[in-house]
Amino acid sequence: MLTNHAQNAPGKLHHLCLAIILKDTGEFIGWCSLDHLDTSKPDPALFYLLKANYWGQGLATEAARALLHYAFGPMNLTSLHGGAAPENIASKRVMEKIGMQYLGTDDEGGYSFSITREAYDTNTSEQLN
């Protein structure tokens, strides 16, 4: 992970994997990621995963929002995509909540999402007003 991270630079995301740590206890409860190892894709993908006993508290949404902030802030990326398996309604819902645009289903019936920096900036300024 550190080797991958060393290849990241503003405007050029290779792979970033971050731990999700519960602030109250310091417990490691999951991870979230921006990934562009598959360079046939036009832009990096966003991923997240949490220990099951921490689901349903808004924590993945908090982590995903932080990833967007980092991606479109310090990393200066122009767009991201995300996907969820057909049965993974929670992941689909997280992408909706963070303001990603629903593109439809992919070849396997999974849900496809994307977001541009312009849309992120617009969403963020609307939330501030």
Ligand SMILES: CC(C)(COP(=O)(O)OP(=O)(O)OC[C@H]1O[C@@H](n2cnc3c(N)ncnc32)[C@H](O)[C@@H]1OP(=O)(O)O)[C@@H](O)C(=O)NCCC(=O)NCCS
């Ligand atoms: C997907 C995952 C990260 C979500 O984590 P989480 O912390 O529970 O997510 P949040 O609490 O931030 O948000 C989940 C949302 O989905 C909703 N949801 C969950 N299960 C649902 C279901 N079966 N039907 C409808 N909505 C559902 C929740 O109500 C919540 O929406 P709300 O805030 O509008 O009520 C977690 O389920 C997970 O780790 N799954 C396994 C790994 C995985 O699938 N990762 C995604 C790959 S991109």
